[in-house]
Amino acid sequence: MFSDRGGNLITLRPELTPTLVRMVAQRQHQLTYPLRWWSFGPFWRYERPQKGRSREFFQWNIDLIGINSPEGDAELAAIIAAFFQKTGLSPNQVTILINNRRLMDKELNKLMVSQNDHHKVFQLIDRRAKMDPADWEQYAIELGLNSKQLDGLKTLLSDNELWKNSHELVRFFSAIDSLGFSDYVCYAPHVIRGLDYYTGTVFEAQDLKGVVKRSILGGGRYDNLLADVGGDPLPGVGFAMGDMVISLILEKYNLIPDGIGKSPAQVLVTVFGDEQINASLSIAAELRENGINVNCYPEATKLGKQFRFADRIDVEFVIVLGPDEISNNQVTIKHLKTGDQKSIARSEVASYIRQVLDADNSS
Secondary structure (H helix, E strand, C coil): CEECCCCCEECCCCCCHHHHHHHHHHCHHHCCCCEEEEEEEEEECCCCCECCECCEEEEEEEEEECCCCHHHHHHHHHHHHHHHHHHCCCCCCEEEEEEEHHHHHHHHHHCCCCHHHHHHHHHHHHHHHHCCHHHHHHHHHHCCCCHHHHHHHHHHCCCCCHHHHCHHHHHHHHHHHHHCCHHHEEECCCCCCCCCCCCCEEEEEEECCCCCCCCCEEEEECCCHHHHCCCCCCCEEEEEEEHHHHHHHHHHCCCCCCCCCCCCCCEEECCCCHHHHHHHHHHHHHHHHCCCCEEECCCCCCHHHHHHHHHHHCCCEEEECCHHHHHCCEEEEEECCCCCEEEEEHHHHHHHHHHHHHHHHHC
């Protein structure tokens, strides 16, 4: 938190979940539940920039508030899997790892770990992949685990069938199967997530090839957070995905869509000269009224430059409206995909373009 020029205290948001639950708490009795909430916007973290992480990034957040069920958790995981599927990422390339904190609480109790120390052990589990094995074990001893508890914890973290001891996870995986995304989801006892407000199901997505050494996204269930910020108890579950790691992974697998950077415009109306600019603006407006996306060049410059611009933004048609065309009440139109060029009556331009676009879409 810091002061702006006017002396007001402001902050740069590092994440959205606490902010979201405060918003819900303020309007808790005016909202309809279950509340499905999504957002996308800029976030900031004060840390060393590195591959897949910078101080400013964009993040996609999805939350489901007011439902306390494994099936609700599965719906969030299914959204993640559907996103991966839509972008072309296969279950052989990415996976969604699932665990449950209530299950791990129960298992730590069996190891006689004090309830007050569970959050420390969760942090220990979360740091395991980031530390040398010997250093990790020494860290566990420093936290107060004895050798028997440490051996038991290591056994837990290697038991991929542990989820069967949790009725929540049994229902979760049954729901994921019904949703059709079992191939993307698997149990991972080492996934615990570092934030203390998670209470039940937790999940993160990873690149199976491991070139990008960071999670693609993470999330989980936070059933106590709304009450912690002053609202009435209300369960919630959600996840967040930053734009940087997923961009690296899509790039690695050559899945960045070709259309990124492409203009939505289907037509570029050129400006022949200063005397013709109003005529170009007029025909651009007419085409827009007919439901055609149009980019009108904003100034008179060389036509070659305008045609090169049309190529770069990948429009289909270029319209030229020079002195001859204006005097004959015509336009010259070039179809860039085929190279065909013709002069047609101005009154027929919109119908001609629409006819060609409809033919392209049906083929």
